Structures are given as C-alpha cells and as structure tokens.
Amino acid sequence: MSIGNDVRDCKSPDIARRAHLLAGFRFLDHTLRGCGQVIFMNSPVTGLLNLAAMFWGAYAGGATPAVAIGSLVGALVSTATAYPLHAERGALRSGLMGFNGMLLGAGIPTFLANTPVMWVVLILAAAMVTVVTLAADAALRRVKVPGLTFPYVFATWTVLLAAYKFPTLGIASLPPPALPSQVDALGTVPGLQEFVHASLASVSQVYFVDNPVSGAIFLVALVVHSRWCAGLAAFGAMAAVACALAVGADPVAVRHGLWGYSAVLTAPAVGCIFMRPTPRTFAYCAAATLSAVFVQAALATLTQAVGIPPLTFPFVLTTWLFLLARRDSRDASASASSAGKPSQ
Numbered sequence: 001m002s003i004g005n006d007v008r009d010c011k012s013p014d015i016a017r018r019a020h021l022l023a024g025f026r027f028l029d030h031t032l033r034g035c036g037q038v039i040f041m042n043s044p045v046t047g048l049l050n051l052a053a054m055f056w057g058a059y060a061g062g063a064t065p066a067v068a069i070g071s072l073v074g075a076l077v078s079t080a081t082a083y084p085l086h087a088e089r090g091a092l093r094s095g096l097m098g099f100n101g102m103l104l105g106a107g108i109p110t111f112l113a114n115t116p117v118m119w120v121v122l123i124l125a126a127a128m129v130t131v132v133t134l135a136a137d138a139a140l141r142r143v144k145v146p147g148l149t150f151p152y153v154f155a156t157w158t159v160l161l162a163a164y165k166f167p168t169l170g171i172a173s174l175p176p177p178a179l180p181s182q183v184d185a186l187g188t189v190p191g192l193q194e195f196v197h198a199s200l201a202s203v204s205q206v207y208f209v210d211n212p213v214s215g216a217i218f219l220v221a222l223v224v225h226s227r228w229c230a231g232l233a234a235f236g237a238m239a240a241v242a243c244a245l246a247v248g249a250d251p252v253a254v255r256h257g258l259w260g261y262s263a264v265l266t267a268p269a270v271g272c273i274f275m276r277p278t279p280r281t282f283a284y285c286a287a288a289t290l291s292a293v294f295v296q297a298a299l300a301t302l303t304q305a306v307g308i309p310p311l312t313f314p315f316v317l318t319t320w321l322f323l324l325a326r327r328d329s330r331d332a333s334a335s336a337s338s339a340g341k342p343s344q
Contacts (some may be wrong), residue, residue, distance in 0.1 A: 014193015039223040049221035053214040062211025066109035074105020077126035100152035101126045106208040107267040113170030129155040177307035202237040202260025236267030262315040266292040292318040
C-alpha cells in the first residue's frame, strides 16, 4: 500500500465527518428558513426568533408546550421529506418546504388531544403537507399565483375532519358543528391598551399563540429581514382589529387576535411580497386587508357547519383573488424566496 493511499485512508473518515456535519448545518439552515417563511422571510435568524416566540408563548401560557414542540417537529419533518421527493433546490434553500409544516405542527396540537397517536398523525401529516406543497406549486404555476399556506390548510383540515371518525384522535378544542345564525351585538369599544393587545395577539395567532409579547417578538423577527414586511404585518393587524370592532365582531375574540391573523398575512403578501411597494399598491393592499376580514367571517360561517376552523384559508383566498386581478403582480415562481428584497 502506498503512502498516498495511507494518507487518503486517514483523511477519508475526517472528510466524511465534515461532509455529514456540513449536511446537518445545511438542513438546519433550510429548516430555520422555513420557520421564517411563515410570513415570507427567507432568513434563518427570523426563523430562530419565530421559534423563540413560540416557546415564549408556551412558557407564558399563550399556547401549550405541545404547540411549540409541534411547530418545530412539523418544520423538521416537512423539510426532510422534500429531499427524497427531489424538491427544487432553490425552494429548499429558501425554506419554502418548511413553513407549511411548521403551521401544521402548531395547529394539530391546538385542536387535538396531546396523545401518542396525535404525534404519529402529526408526523405523517407533516410529510403529507410537503407532497401537497409540490402538487399545489405545479398546478398553480400555470396561473402564476403562489400556493401560500393552502397545503397546510388542506392537510390540517384533512386531519381534523378525520378526527370525527377516529376516536383515538381525541378532539380537544374544535368548534362544535352548528348551523349558521346571526350573533348578537356584544361588548364595548376597547381602549388604546386593549387595541394594542389585540393587534399584537393577531400577529401571534398566525402561529396559534395567544400572547402579545410573542406577537412583538414575531414583529421583531420580521424587522430583522424586512422593515416593509414588518410594517405591513403590523398595519394588517391594526386594520383588521379596527374593522372587526367597527362591524360588531365579538370583542373577546378580537382581543385574542382571532379576527386579525389572516390580515397579518394578507397585507405584506399584497403590499410588498408579490407586488412592488408603491403608494398605489398600498391602497390596493389596504383593500385586500379589509376584504380578508369579511372573507374570514364568511368562511368561518361555512366551516362552523362542519366543526372545523377556517385557519388561514381567508388569507389564501383573498390573496389569490387580489393577485389574479392585477397583471403587474410578481411571478409566483419567485415566491417568497425574494421576500427580503423590499426591506430597505
């Protein structure tokens, strides 16, 4: 055996370890970027701050620990599933294979009982959401609109509806199926402190967390990568809270952020992510934001009849409609991977 072979034999285990370490860091980066892409940020720092906000919410009582842990598990599984499915490398590097899994991982423990069966189903659903993501991207590319959080909505609705037929999936907090009826006018107009609380809770409720401090951390996470996106997310929250109160929505639900989370996503999507930020775009964004409140009310009426929440489908539907109506919207193939561009 030559000296060269001896050198290679000594080095190859070290090279293999380095390669595995590099692959692990790359996977971690892809997963953290996926956690950031929930509100369109292609940034591992944003993703890390988002996870910090999740676990703070669990510590402070704004969510259960299962919700925080589930969000991380969902992001890891959905990102890992994308590799054997040969997802586009650019989409993987940008975290676009992870954000739906993060939301699904937070959503399932919110509505189902914390049991071993629930965790098995969560892992399977997180893998399934990647399949739905790839299928949705392929189908929607023809009309040049992004899939947004539709894969998460579809996969989560599938699990929640299946839970009615599978007793081992214990239902914890799903709304009971009910025929629609008009609610009575409730409560009084809140003061400034309550308004700020409701706006921050609207941001945190995107992630199934009911905590204003977590909402503030989520906004800081956006500022790290895009001030435009952070400002429009905050605007979406405040506009939705004001609109919901003006039309007589339950002030308790408004305070807990349940009327603002779809608008938090809609405002930056239309205002700076998929359309160029201009004064005219901002007016269009404001119209989309207010529309999301009414779309959410309509969809909540429909989904209540079958005992499931609307999740973020009001955001998805509103954004699709407003992007399809404008010819100058950005090509969906660019997707959220360019979310940091309007950050100055």
